[in-house]
Amino acid sequence: MLAHLDPLILARAQFGFTVAFHIVFPSFSIGLASYLAVLEGLWLATGRPVFMDLFRYWLKIFAIAFAMGVVSGLVMSYQFGTNWSVFSDKTGPVLGPMMGYEVLTAFFLEAGFLGVMLFGMRKVGPRLHFAATLMVAIGTFVSAFWILAVNSWMQTPTGYGSNPQGQFVPLDWWAVVFNPSFPFRLVHMVLAAYLTTALVVGAVGARHLLRDRANPAARTMFSMAMWMAALVAPAQILAGDAHGLNTLEHQPAKVMAMEGHYRSHPDGAPLILFGLPDQEAGTVRYAVAIPKLSSLVLKHAFDAPLAGLDSLPRKDWPPVPIVFWSFRVMVGIGMLMLLLGCLSLLARYKGRLYAWAPLHRFALAMGPAGFVAVLAGWITTEVGRQPYTVYGLLRTADSASPLDGPAVAASLTAFVVVYVSVFAMGTLYILRLMAKPPQVGEPGLEPGAPIRTAGLTPAPAVDPDRHLQPIG
Template sequence: MLSNIDALVLARAQFGFTVAFHIIFPVFSIGLASFLAVLEGLWLATGRQVFMDLFKYWIKIFAIVFAMGVVSGLVMSYQFGTNWSVFSDKTGPVLGPLMAYEVLSAFFLEAGFLGVMLFGMRKVGPRLHFLATLAVAFGTFFSAFWILSVNSWMQTPQGYGVNAAGQFVPEDWWAIVFNPSFPYRLVHMVLAAYLTTSLVVGAVGAWHLLRDRFNIGARTMFSMAMWMAALVAPLQILAGDAHGLNTLEHQPAKVMAMEGHYESHPDGAPLILFGLPNQEAGRMDYQVSIPKLSSLILKHDLNAPLKGLDSIPRTNWPPVPVVFWSFRVMIALGMLMLLLGVVSLVARYKRRLYEWTPLHRFALAMGPAGFVAVVAGWITTEVGRQPFTVYGLLRTTESASPLSAPAVAASLTAFVVIYFAVFSMGILYILRLMAKAPQPGERGVEPGNPVRAAGITPAPSVGPGRILQPAE
């Protein structure tokens, strides 16, 4: 017979699995929607057909990613009502309206203009179509705004009161929405979305350059992606540093776990590069560290004291091994992204951006790195918040529904089977689309194009006012 703690572990595993699977799609759709808006804007401004060809190439992928994100996200609300009903009851007066704002404003904005974006170019004209693309791109950002506000309030709760039933109730909506960690999380996640998308676009461009370095579409997308990586990677590192300092102020136990500091350091804390966290003994075994560097990074002072987990009750310790290693995965990938951006700038300076095979292979290998880094960052954030769902106020053990372990295990098994069966096919189809090189006169997602049957094809170079002309 499984115990109650087993039911809690299964509920956490189910939520972790579904969120980790879901998060890659919104992150990609946020960045890809903005990339599509840039492509269409450049086409309108320059009239170069290559930008419209790339727009039609990537909009097919965006449509699938968006749909998979919506479907995988539906499960999240399902779990709030089944596995985490106590959490929903306690936090509903605060988090419920925020989630409703996300649906009514952001998601409706995305869904409302998505049809025009996908199928309306010939019906509304280029400029109105561009406005629809901008609306979808803004909608994806606005959706991230509300979702991150919800998550940030769980990390740094502000502006609430507690009623007689033990529920959190709103007292100051401005303080709730713009809680102390929200600006840092928003910037960090949006930059992660742009960086992740640039790595995917760069990998696709590199794949096709390795086969045909003269493909104009591959050259254009690769160049744009490398500019984005070179610009955003250092900005992301700076944003991450600011986010870390904010976390140290409001969630010190999480930073202690990230740094692997079981013990306090009154005269400057070392930066532990690697080691084996020993949760039971409360120490870091076999550590490789740089003396006092952690104090320099976190306090900007080599000798600044830093508290360790020994300064707080053991019952409030997060699972250090998970947080410690997920944080290092994220940082390592971030450094590789920065290196890719620097190498691309060197190649561009030497005028070998489209001929340097090692760079193309490096970019291809880094294609999935953004998704891995996002998941690793999410694990660091959410596992580092444990043992609380609302930091310092509501414990995870107090948030779960009174369900039996077999019931949770059954739903977890069903989710695993369905997710891998359904979404694996979707991902494989996306990879098939990416494997096809962009071509002049790329077809979009619009159904049957009657002008092609009449022998009319896109012109080699057209402006926004002339989409098609008879082939010469």
């Protein structure tokens, strides 16, 4: 059946499927690498064993998530060369070097220090091991920097020219990398990664608190996660608002689709909360809307005019129903994150952070919400860019390779089978690790080598038979 579909639809489905699998792992590993660095730094600064207990606990999970992220991303270059060879040819002079910089500056940094981070505590000592952990955390951020620079240039291309072969060529690398949407996307994505990790850590802590409120590692991880949710969720909402205003300036059709504005509103546009977008009829049916609130949000004035999709040719319309609902899923989950953070502050104020079971159940239910929000945001960003791969310059229909439907269908089927089987097993193993409570009181110092923590008291030497074993 797949073989009879349009090859372009199949190529897009394949890329969307593999990227959807890939994006959840880096969004987790970016935040988790920073969390591990914080835990190890706190252990060195305070000497409290609970921080090393948590470091050991999450290090195993990070190693598996990182490996799955690397493996799931390997096929992206394969698809650029097979299904999207025209796109690769046209954009290669601009995007190719940036992808190369990501490998040279981020992947090598991560790979070079990852082994020390996982297995090197006994060999290099705690302080050098902490430096390796920091390098891995920095590497994940640098990787996000370059990948988002690539994607942002596709959304808001600047600093380019063209050659006689019709390729985009860089004229100003500063303008290419720091294109108009890049700073907003970088902040929005990094905060999303931190929130995703905080929700997972908070859910695991909540699960173990529901079983044993006295578990010190569960209490510590839950408290740290709730601080992150309380502080970062409102920051993410502000960053998302700034990102939306930037998108309105540079990609107005995407915002029209997000808001469900098929028609223009010269005297103030309503904020459509819910409805059923009808692409064919060009309207949102059964709309529940607040008059003029969209103009207030986007233009900071109730009567500010807002253009609709009726101001653009139909061939330039994004698929509104997908963008409309994915945007609402992302925003709705963001509001739930804010609610969780506020409830945690209330519980902390009342001294019930570790005893309020409804909060723990809410945090447990919110565990996967960060991944859903990241996927919904990615769908909003990428589908909202349609019908272009390079916004306003290169259409998706003109970017695909001249392949037959059966060839693309065969590779798509293979990816679905392999991804679902392999990554399902990896995910189940991670969940099994999370289901086990953190072991309390396990040492993590170099055998027989006491260190001075926080410049105050030396930490006691450790029994050589009970050294740190990060993996296993």
